[in-house]
Amino acid sequence: MRSIIIGFGLLILCLLILFQIGEVNFIKGNVKLEVIVAIVAFIFFFVGLYFNYQSQKKAAAEKLSSNQFTDENQIDYDQLKRTGLTQREHEVLIKMAKGLSNQEIANELYLSESTIKTHVSNILFKLDAKRRTQAIQAAKQLKIVP
Amino acid sequence: MRSIIIGFGLLILCLLILFQIGEVNFIKGNVKLEVIVAIVAFIFFFVGLYFNYQSQKKAAAEKLSSNQFTDENQIDYDQLKRTGLTQREHEVLIKMAKGLSNQEIANELYLSESTIKTHVSNILFKLDAKRRTQAIQAAKQLKIVP
DNA sequence: AGGTATTTCATACTTTAGTATGACAACGAC
DNA sequence: GTCGTTGTCATACTAAAGTATGAAATACCT
Numbered sequence: 001m002r003s004i005i006i007g008f009g010l011l012i013l014c015l016l017i018l019f020q021i022g023e024v025n026f027i028k029g030n031v032k033l034e035v036i037v038a039i040v041a042f043i044f045f046f047v048g049l050y051f052n053y054q055s056q057k058k059a060a061a062e063k064l065s066s067n068q069f070t071d072e073n074q075i076d077y078d079q080l081k082r083t084g085l086t087q088r089e090h091e092v093l094i095k096m097a098k099g100l101s102n103q104e105i106a107n108e109l110y111l112s113e114s115t116i117k118t119h120v121s122n123i124l125f126k127l128d129a130k131r132r133t134q135a136i137q138a139a140k141q142l143k144i145v146p
Numbered sequence: 147m148r149s150i151i152i153g154f155g156l157l158i159l160c161l162l163i164l165f166q167i168g169e170v171n172f173i174k175g176n177v178k179l180e181v182i183v184a185i186v187a188f189i190f191f192f193v194g195l196y197f198n199y200q201s202q203k204k205a206a207a208e209k210l211s212s213n214q215f216t217d218e219n220q221i222d223y224d225q226l227k228r229t230g231l232t233q234r235e236h237e238v239l240i241k242m243a244k245g246l247s248n249q250e251i252a253n254e255l256y257l258s259e260s261t262i263k264t265h266v267s268n269i270l271f272k273l274d275a276k277r278r279t280q281a282i283q284a285a286k287q288l289k290i291v292p
Numbered sequence: 293a294g295g296t297a298t299t300t301c302a303t304a305c306t307t308t309a310g311t312a313t314g315a316c317a318a319c320g321a322c
Numbered sequence: 323g324t325c326g327t328t329g330t331c332a333t334a335c336t337a338a339a340g341t342a343t344g345a346a347a348t349a350c351c352t
Contacts, residue, residue, distance in 0.1 A: 086328065099280030102309070114331050121310060131338085132309075133279060134245030232298060248339070260301050267340065277308085278339075 076143040083144065084126050090144070092119040097136045097145040222289040229290065230272050236290070238265040243282045243291040 102116040129135035139145040248262040275281035
């Protein structure tokens with residue numbers, strides 16, 4: 001925004017100086033006022049276009065770069081430690097977040113459903129959640145699941 | 147783009163007509179050429195800014211609706227249409243994804259739990275999911291929930 | 293006006309999720 | 323060797339989720 005104002009100011013200044021120097025030529029010459037005005041309007045219209053385009057491009061680039069560094073699908077191990085979840089519980093949590101049922105998790109990990117239920121209960125307690133869906137939501141915010 | 151050219155053309159035309167009418171006044175008056183030029187430059191600079199801003203806004207809206215660069219926390223309405231979910235179902239889905247229970251969703255929407263169950267069943271069918279956790283996962287991938 | 297989709301609700305039912313409790317084995321720390 | 327942690331499993335129970343079916347009101351479209 002500052003660059004827009006500075007650039008605009010400089011252009012105006014240049015134009016005014018140019019007119020101060022060549023005032024007599026312009027007025028005494030055959031160039032009509034309308035033409036001058038039209039040319040100035042034309043130039044500044046596109047200057048305006050250009051400046052706005054530049055500022056938009058810059059804003060878009062900043063947005064992109066700020067999104068680039070927050071890498072998705074990356075587990076935040078500091079946050080994970082903070083929750084007090086064990087390895088097995090974390091493993092179960094990840095499968096839970098995939099949308100698997102307790103029975104399906106048990107099958108994938110070659111465990112009984114009872115064991116999964118125990119793990120899930122512990123997960124809910126450690127993540128301060130009442131339901132698995134709430135735990136999943138919390139886990140995503142903590143970035144401890146992909 | 148067409149509107150930009152038409153708008154610009156009309157403004158130029160208006161200005162020229164104005165000058166044609168009041169030419170004598172301007173030249174014979176005390177108003178200096180520099181001031182006129184500066185004003186014209188100023189006006190057209192911001193006209194340019196405005197037109198570019200409008201066109202960028204339009205382009206951004208088109209991009210959004212055509213499913214190109216939808217950033218996070220932004221709902222992809224094309225995907226949403228494709229699922230066949232109704233407004234109410236989508237509303238319920240969003241609350242579901244927040245980790246709310248059926249009863250809690252019912253309370254927030256001033257509905258009975260039965261209604262929510264019906265909605266959830268329909269959501270599961272339309273998203274081809276067996277459980278709500280699976281539906282949430284699918285919905286996140288489709289970017290139809292924040 | 294009549295058909296269609298949406299939204300709402302209910303009842304009855306099955307399945308899954310979650311709690312509470314206890315138990316046992318393995319592993320590492322002190 | 324004892325203690326705490328982790329991981330495993332079971333039983334019994336309660337709570338929530340999900341299915342199936344029917345029904346009625348509203349709204350929208352032609």
